[in-house]
Every structure is written in structure tokens, then in C-alpha cells.
Amino acid sequence: PNPQSLPNRPPIVTIMGHVDHGKTTLLDTLRSSSVAQGEAGGITQHIGAFSVPVPSSLANENGVQSITFLDTPGHAAFSAMRARGAHVTDIIVLVVAADDGVMPQTREVIELIKKDREKVSVVVAINKVDKPGAKIEAVQKALLVEDIHLEEMGGDIPAVHVSGLTGQGLPDLLDTISLLAEIQDIRAEASGNVFGYVLESKVVQGLGPIATVLVLRGALEPGAHIICGTHQARVRLMQDSNGQTVKHASPGMAVTVSGWKSLPNAGDEVLEASESDIKRA
Ligand code: GTP
Ligand code: NA
Ligand code: MG
Numbered sequence: 001p002n003p004q005s006l007p008n009r010p011p012i013v014t015i016m017g018h019v020d021h022g023k024t025t026l027l028d029t030l031r032s033s034s035v036a037q038g039e040a041g042g043i044t045q046h047i048g049a050f051s052v053p054v055p056s057s058l059a060n061e062n063g064v065q066s067i068t069f070l071d072t073p074g075h076a077a078f079s080a081m082r083a084r085g086a087h088v089t090d091i092i093v094l095v096v097a098a099d100d101g102v103m104p105q106t107r108e109v110i111e112l113i114k115k116d117r118e119k120v121s122v123v124v125a126i127n128k129v130d131k132p133g134a135k136i137e138a139v140q141k142a143l144l145v146e147d148i149h150l151e152e153m154g155g156d157i158p159a160v161h162v163s164g165l166t167g168q169g170l171p172d173l174l175d176t177i178s179l180l181a182e183i184q185d186i187r188a189e190a191s192g193n194v195f196g197y198v199l200e201s202k203v204v205q206g207l208g209p210i211a212t213v214l215v216l217r218g219a220l221e222p223g224a225h226i227i228c229g230t231h232q233a234r235v236r237l238m239q240d241s242n243g244q245t246v247k248h249a250s251p252g253m254a255v256t257v258s259g260w261k262s263l264p265n266a267g268d269e270v271l272e273a274s275e276s277d278i279k280r281a
Contacts, residue, residue, distance in 0.1 A: 006159035009188040010051065011181035012088060013212070014070045014078075015125075016112075017095035018103035022127040026095060026164035027069060030174075031241075033167060048253030049199055049214060050241035054178050055171065064178040068252050070199070070214075077199045080267025088197060088214065091121045091180055093173070094148075098126050098134035098161075102142040110146050121180040123158045125173055130163040187256060188251035193272035194218035198228055198264045199254060207237075209260035213249070213270050220249040220257075225273045228264035232273075235259050 031050050036125050044077075053066045069088070081088055096102060104197045126139050147213050149155020158176050162169035194215055201211035211228070213220065220226070224235045236259030238246045239252050249255040264270075 003187055006187040007190045008064070009048050009186055009190070009250070010066045010068045011064060011090040011177060011184070011186055012068045012070060012252060013091045013093060013177055014089045015093045015095060016109045017127075018070060018097070018100070018105040021095045021097040021100065021103075021106075022162055022164045023095050023267050026093075026127065026170075027160065028124065029164050029167050030069065030170060032172070033203060040067075049212060051253065052174065054174055064181045066252075067174065067177055067181070068214075068254065070254075076111050077197070077266035080265070084267075086197070086269075087116070087119050088216070089120055090184060090186055091123065091177055093125050093177070095125045095127050096139050096143070097128045098136050098139055101135070101139050102146060107146060110148060112132060114147075121184060123160065123173070123176050123180065124148065125169075126159060126161050127164055129161045130166050136161060169276045186252075189217045190250050192218045193274060194220045194224065194226065196220070196270045196272065198266055198268050198270055201260075201265060203263060204258075207258045210256055210258045210261040211260060211264050212254055212256050214254045215249045215251050217251055218272060220255065220272070225275075226257075226270050227273050228270045229268045231260060231262045231264040233260040233264075272279060 015027055016111060017023055047069055049070050051066050051068050052062055065148040096106055126136055128134060140150055144153060145149060148157055150157050150159040152159055159170050160172040160176055162173055195217040196213050199212040199214050201209065203209050222235050222238060226233050226235060235257050238249060238255040238257055240246050240255055246255050254265055
């Protein structure tokens with residue numbers, strides 16, 4: 001099908017950066033400010049992905065309505081997907097603490113970004129700007145040394161100044177991500193058989209094996225028969241990161257799925273089998 005005729009899907013964003021530069025704090029603040037209190041519960045309190053609606057003050061009519069953030073990008077699923085050459089991430093947020101600057105893992109992310117430059121957009125989040133020791137200018141210059149030319153230094157990579165602790169600058173971050181996603185014009189088939197990835201999996205007492213599935217194409221609904229390597233499920237229950245039951249997961253959404261007959265592996269592809277495939281098997 002003509003890609004232009006496909007619907008847009010939310011951008012998939014990963015937060016990366018050096019140890020203790022504030023990735024988790026940033027994600028927690030983004031998440032809690034977008035989640036109504038008291039919704040926690042259900043299958044799991046903490047899944048590997050969550051969705052943040054773009055505030056209506058920032059969203060334009062035909063633009064990006066929500067952003068999918070992936071947590072813990074260092075974990076096994078990402079290594080497995082990357083090793084296979086799967087490009088799941090549309091946008092990388094490189095977090096650099098303003099009191100610590102460019103550090104070894106910052107450089108690792110920069111190397112990754114340079115390799116994937118054609119497929120991935122980047123925004124630099126200079127974080128912890130609330131700290132008295134914050135040295136924004138020093139960070140900007142240190143990034144320049146690494147060939148990361150920020151827009152605010154006359155280059156082409158957008159940067160925002162944020163504090164995951166106070167929430168300062170986070171609307172700017174969402175706004176910048178929305179703009180990058182609009183430029184990328186990310187589209188995906190939103191109906192038919194599902195294609196996606198398992199982000200994480202575990203066995204939960206009373207539910208059996210569960211897995212967080214990131215949907216990239218198609219629509220996932222209860223009753224669907226999905227296959228992941230040698231593992232399979234008849235989808236029973238689907239929940240979002242707030243523990244809310246979901247009846248329909250579209251591209252860009254991550255949902256925790258129960259109904260697995262055995263535990264699938266993080267990082268493996270998920271395919272939906274049609275009824276005829278199942279009858280033939
Ligand atoms: P790893 O997952 O271990 O790599 O760390 P991380 O990047 O997720 O950092 P984390 O969010 O755990 O934060 C590390 C420390 O920095 C914690 O003590 C946070 O409270 C603190 N911190 C994070 N963001 C900010 C911020 O914006 N301002 C200030 N002042 N402190 C922050
Ligand atoms: Na930490
Ligand atoms: Mg962390």
C-alpha cells in the first residue's frame with residue numbers, strides 16, 4: 001500500500017545517557033504528570049513502555065497525539081533487537097547531566113546515534129539544570145567536541161534544558177519530540193495481523209507467563225493467536241502501563257499480554273497467526 005495512505009502512529013522514543021544522569025527520574029516525572037493518580041495496579045506496576053499524551057496546548061490538529069517512551073533501553077530486549085538490526089526507536093533522547101557533562105556512556109550513545117543517523121532523530125536533554133553546579137555552556141562545548149552540533153550553537157541537533165526533578169523544561173521536550181515526529185511522518189498499517197516485539201516477560205502468580213508487547217503494525221485484540229519464536233499465546237487480557245484493561249492495541253502502543261502457554265523471550269518478534277495458519281499447523 002502507498003505509505004501516504006497509512007495512518008500515523010505515535011513516535012517510539014528511548015531515553016539514553018550516562019549512569020545517574022537522570023533518565024529514570026525524567027521518565028517517572030513525564031509519566032506521573034500524565035497519569036491520573038490511583039490508576040496503578042493490575043498485571044504490573046511497571047512495564048517497559050508507557051504512553052504520554054501530547055498536551056493539547058502543544059498538539060496541532062493533524063500532528064502527533066501521543067508519544068511512546070521506552071524505559072530501560074539498556075536491557076536485554078534492546079541488545080537482542082539491535083543485534084538483529086531491528087530499528088524500533090524513532091527518536092533518541094540523549095540525557096546529559098549539566099553538573100557532570102559528557103561521560104563514557106554519553107560517548108557510547110553518541111557512537112550509536114552516528115551509526116543510525118539516517119533512521120533515528122536525536123534530541124539532547126541537558127538535565128539537572130536546577131542544580132547550583134549546572135554548567136550548561138560547558139556541556140554544549142563538550143558535545144561540540146564530540147561532533148554533536150546543537151541548534152543553540154548554530155548546529156542541527158535540537159536541545160532542551162530540563163530538570164527531571166522539578167519538571168522544568170519537560171513541555172519543551174515533548175514539543176521537540178512532536179516536531180521531530182511530524183518531520184519523520186511515521187506511519188504504519190493499523191489493521192490486520194500484528195507485527196511487534198516482546199519488550200519484557202515474566203511469570204506472575206495467578207496469571208502465568210505475561211509479556212509486554214510493542215505493536216509496530218496491525219491491531220492486537222483479545223482472542224488473537226500470536227507467536228513469538230517457539231512460544232505462543234491466545235491473548236487473554238491486555239493492559240496498558242497504568243494497569244488499565246485495553247481491548248485494542250494499535251501501532252506504537254505497548255501492552256502487557258497474558259494467555260501465553262510458555263514464557264517468550266524479551267527482544268523476540270511477535271507475529272499474529274491467522275485462523276487458517278492455526279488449522280494448517
Ligand atoms: P541509571 O539508571 O543508574 O543509569 O541512572 P539514571 O540515569 O536513571 O538516573 P536517576 O534518575 O536514577 O537519577 C540519579 C540521581 O540524580 C538521583 O539521585 C536523582 O534524584 C538525581 N536527579 C535526577 N534528575 C535530577 C534533576 O533534574 N535534578 C537534580 N537536582 N537531581 C536529579
Ligand atoms: Na541511577
Ligand atoms: Mg535509571
